[in-house]
Amino acid sequence: MSPDSARSVVVVAELRQGELAPVTWELLACARRIAPAAGLALYAVVLGQAVQEAAGRLAAAGAAVTALQGPGLALYNGQAWREVLAQALPSLRPAIVLAAHTTQGLDFAPGLAVRLGAACLTGVERVAVQDGRLLFGRPAWHSKAVAQYAAAAPLSVLTVQPGAFAAEAPAADQAAGSLEVRPAAPLAGSVRFLGLRRAAEQSADLTQAQVVVAAGRGIGKPENLALVQRLAACFSSAAVAGSRPVCDAGWLDYSRQVGITGATVSPQLYIACGISGARQHTAGMQGAGFIVAISLDPQAAIFNLADLCIVEDLTLFIPAFLAECTSAPA
Amino acid sequence: MKILVCVKQVCEPETAFSFEASRPWLRQPATVRYQMNSFDEYALEGALLLKEGLPGVGLDALSVGPARAATVLQRAQGMGADRAIHILSQDEPEALALATWIAAWARAQDYHLILCGAMSQDAMQGLVGPMLAELLGLPLATSVVKLELRPGQAAIYVERELEGGWRDCLELPLPAVLTIQSGINRPRYPSLSNLLRAKQTKPHTLEATALPAAPARLELVAVDPPQRTRAGRRLEGDIQDKARQLAAILRERALL
Ligand SMILES: Cc1cc2nc3c(=O)[nH]c(=O)nc-3n(C[C@H](O)[C@H](O)[C@H](O)COP(=O)(O)OP(=O)(O)OC[C@H]3O[C@@H](n4cnc5c(N)ncnc54)[C@H](O)[C@@H]3O)c2cc1C
Numbered sequence: 001m002s003p004d005s006a007r008s009v010v011v012v013a014e015l016r017q018g019e020l021a022p023v024t025w026e027l028l029a030c031a032r033r034i035a036p037a038a039g040l041a042l043y044a045v046v047l048g049q050a051v052q053e054a055a056g057r058l059a060a061a062g063a064a065v066t067a068l069q070g071p072g073l074a075l076y077n078g079q080a081w082r083e084v085l086a087q088a089l090p091s092l093r094p095a096i097v098l099a100a101h102t103t104q105g106l107d108f109a110p111g112l113a114v115r116l117g118a119a120c121l122t123g124v125e126r127v128a129v130q131d132g133r134l135l136f137g138r139p140a141w142h143s144k145a146v147a148q149y150a151a152a153a154p155l156s157v158l159t160v161q162p163g164a165f166a167a168e169a170p171a172a173d174q175a176a177g178s179l180e181v182r183p184a185a186p187l188a189g190s191v192r193f194l195g196l197r198r199a200a201e202q203s204a205d206l207t208q209a210q211v212v213v214a215a216g217r218g219i220g221k222p223e224n225l226a227l228v229q230r231l232a233a234c235f236s237s238a239a240v241a242g243s244r245p246v247c248d249a250g251w252l253d254y255s256r257q258v259g260i261t262g263a264t265v266s267p268q269l270y271i272a273c274g275i276s277g278a279r280q281h282t283a284g285m286q287g288a289g290f291i292v293a294i295s296l297d298p299q300a301a302i303f304n305l306a307d308l309c310i311v312e313d314l315t316l317f318i319p320a321f322l323a324e325c326t327s328a329p330a
Numbered sequence: 331m332k333i334l335v336c337v338k339q340v341c342e343p344e345t346a347f348s349f350e351a352s353r354p355w356l357r358q359p360a361t362v363r364y365q366m367n368s369f370d371e372y373a374l375e376g377a378l379l380l381k382e383g384l385p386g387v388g389l390d391a392l393s394v395g396p397a398r399a400a401t402v403l404q405r406a407q408g409m410g411a412d413r414a415i416h417i418l419s420q421d422e423p424e425a426l427a428l429a430t431w432i433a434a435w436a437r438a439q440d441y442h443l444i445l446c447g448a449m450s451q452d453a454m455q456g457l458v459g460p461m462l463a464e465l466l467g468l469p470l471a472t473s474v475v476k477l478e479l480r481p482g483q484a485a486i487y488v489e490r491e492l493e494g495g496w497r498d499c500l501e502l503p504l505p506a507v508l509t510i511q512s513g514i515n516r517p518r519y520p521s522l523s524n525l526l527r528a529k530q531t532k533p534h535t536l537e538a539t540a541l542p543a544a545p546a547r548l549e550l551v552a553v554d555p556p557q558r559t560r561a562g563r564r565l566e567g568d569i570q571d572k573a574r575q576l577a578a579i580l581r582e583r584a585l586l
Contacts, residue, residue: 104492106472106473107472110425111461111463114464115464121455122455122457123455135551142341144347145347146556150549153545153547195499196497197489197496199475199491200495201495202495245512248512269580297343297344297346304559305560308563309565310576317569323573
């Protein structure tokens, strides 16, 4: 592959309360893997009202940064993001645009891709070069397989799964990239933004517990929560948690939900009971010391990140385990 | 007022796939059970609640898929959708192709509101709703966990779910596209009388090949089994053996 320095991989930084969100550094790490392999220049864009400082930090890490600043960009707004990015990106001649696989990236990336005539893939977890072509891997088929795609369009807009690429410290001899600040004035969109609202608090005992026993949709009915509670009672410091469907059904309070839209826990022991292992759930528990998973489905994705896999019906297995705990000598 | 809800038929999560070295790489067993994508059930219930609260709402359910997708349309009608639209397509198309077909149908219909699930359970792409909004040039809100529409209002109030317990509060002028997140409501079961009626009526059927096509922008080049990140030791034996082994391992690690 001949280096084509005229084309680029562009990272769209994500900000939280004006600060660079940690996932931005992961996007940069992903871009660093792609850029040399595909002979692309590395750029970053930062959108906001006053983002010079954040943009400066990215430039110091070696990216050539364009800060797109304007009063209409104070808070995330999908209409404005799509409009400003669709205007600014073509001058950077991107082959690949990387956004975060977050509620923000998922909101603007698909529409942006349509506007730019680009291919769009969300939740990308792997990047590989094969026969001179870039391949992007993402989970599919209920997370039971990894689908590898190549773009059939000159531009691809990707959202990258948080946690899939480790943020890297810049090399000691890293030269700083350039920083250009451009004013951006999106048209007044038709959507009215009425502000942010805090909806849920997390349960402290969940994040502090040494053992978390989590119930998934596989418990089947709310009565079976008692089994999960009895399992938790075998341990001295254990909390009961749930996957989102269990909380959606009202079987457990939302403060007990583990995952990207719930709590992140890293107990010494996590026991997943009837949980299939969707990324949105596992992102909240993959840091646990020891993971035990019980599922009827031998192919459940949860088994790929478990230390111990138990393919059984939890309504039979948990009672068997409880009997074992009470009868056998400690 | 007219509402469109897009529903996808997905294979159940327990489907046992087998991997192959060449195309199509992944095979399904001979018998597969299908169901309505759970996120779409929430979207449909959201539309039904609007219909119950507002006068004169007509509710269409649309599915793109092969002949078997007719069963999710029956379920949608069983839950209370007035009309079923089936865009017949063969193998799983790219999201853009799908959104292009739905847009072609929707353009001629004057919908005030289009609801999709936040994503499909199986593919988890989250593309169709946002792409549809872009193709139709309509305002979009994704991951909606609350919606309110009062009679006579030309705008809908929604809350989008963000990370860390935050919500984004927005007002969208109609027509608009929303993608609905799980938990926003409790989807109802189909009623028997509605189901019987649905079985007697045929969905309005269109051939995808007769609709505008989108160019392919992606090529699926391989399907791999997922990578393991941990030991993944499988306990063997009967259920008592497994219970005994688990207790022993947890004691050994001083976890029990
Ligand atoms: C934007 C967004 C954010 C999300 N955030 C979160 C989040 O924070 N947390 C979260 O959990 N999810 C979240 N989700 C939902 C997520 O995608 C999955 O839908 C969810 O995690 C699935 O929950 P589950 O594993 O309990 O259910 P399922 O996927 O239905 O899995 C049930 C499992 O139980 C097994 N099972 C069934 N019966 C039995 C039995 N008798 N004994 C043993 N096993 C049995 C099945 O084989 C299966 O493996 C989010 C989704 C979106 C779109």
